[in-house]
Amino acid sequence: MSAHNDAGRGARPARLVLIEQSGAKHDILQPSTVEAMIEAEHAMHCSSGQLRQVKVISMHTAVARWKAGEQGWRRVA
Numbered sequence: 001m002s003a004h005n006d007a008g009r010g011a012r013p014a015r016l017v018l019i020e021q022s023g024a025k026h027d028i029l030q031p032s033t034v035e036a037m038i039e040a041e042h043a044m045h046c047s048s049g050q051l052r053q054v055k056v057i058s059m060h061t062a063v064a065r066w067k068a069g070e071q072g073w074r075r076v077a
Contacts, residue, residue: 014057018043019053033058040064044073 013014013017014036044054044066051061054073056063065077 014058014063015039016043017053018051019055019056020050021052032054033063038075040066041061044068052071 011032011034014030014033016028016030016036016039018028020026028039029061030039033056035040036058039046040054040056043051052068053066055065064075066073066075
């Protein structure tokens with residue numbers, strides 16, 4: 001996904017959902033799906049094992065979802 005593609009869709013706001021190992025959820029509003037994807041990548045690299053799942057949601061639809069596992073993060077949607 002590129003900034004150009006996102007701008008073409010009106011740069012719709014997105015939500016970054018971080019789910020901790022404990023089950024606690026953090027729902028963070030982002031200005032666009034591109035910004036949400038960038039923040040998701042940053043969260044996965046800096047989580048220190050605290051997160052079990054990261055989602056990017058736009059217009060009530062999951063754009064991307066990753067799960068933490070023994071071999072690192074894997075994209076599941």
